[in-house]
Amino acid sequence: MSDAAMYEGPMDDDEGESPDMGDLYDELEALADAVDDPDERERVERAMRTAAAVEPGGLFGRVIKGFDRGDVAEALLGSALFGIPMLVEGGTGEVGAFLATHPVSVVGTLAFTVAAIVGILYVSDFQDVRVTHRIFGVVPRRLAGVLGISLAFAIVSMTAWGRVEWATPLSAAASVSVAWVPMAIGAALGDILPGT
Incomplete structure (x- = not known):
């Protein structure tokens, strides 16, 4: 089983707060660290760049x-x-x-x-x-x-x-x-x- 298959997905938020773009970026970074295949790592890094480029409404949360x-x-x-x-x-x-x-x-x-x-x-x-x-x-x-x-x-x-x-x-x-x-x-x- 690859490291990517062992990735457990989003962490539970103990404080009950809604996840934001920062949380998504953190999850993608954790996934990138868990992936060992170069092609899979490149796909995760592309997803990270896409997530960073997404502009939510308002001034905060980017x-x-x-x-x-x-x-x-x-x-x-x-x-x-x-x-x-x-x-x-x-x-x-x-x-x-x-x-x-x-x-x-x-x-x-x-x-x-x-x-x-x-x-x-x-x-x-x-x-x-x-x-x-x-x-x-x-x-x-x-x-x-x-x-x-x-x-x-x-x-x-x-x-x-x-x-x-x-x-x-x-x-x-x-x-x-x-x-x-x-x-x-x-x-x-x-x-x-x-x-x-």
Whole structure:
């Protein structure tokens, strides 16, 4: 009896929740692991690609994978929507000035930002976000894209609008780190909420 014949089908849902596309994708992955024949494995992988391409109605319940130029645009838009209020708010500079005198707080702010984005993308249940491509085999491309786009937007916009003075780099970096928090959150939400 082949491994595929021993596959028992869908797992029982102990919580009584209806299965969604993420559950289907998980089942197909489990089936792909159980199949040992190359032709059967290819058929299962085709079914996985088809399942991932199916777009259920609404913003939620989709399997999100890859990171293309549409995702870049969504991340940039989310970053701008959440970030522009930080650019015009005087409190950003005040918090940045405080952080500049407490470098450990700058590091903590940066670490919090990265942790929050990891949480939004991969831990929370907003969407079923799959890691399909990694940079250097370690960093998920979506994570790097969201963080990089929002950080670039924070640096460029705060510089262009005269909110930071790079003659004092620690103060400028501290202010950028303050603005980066909501910009990164906006970029992550802007990227995954449309569900593409």
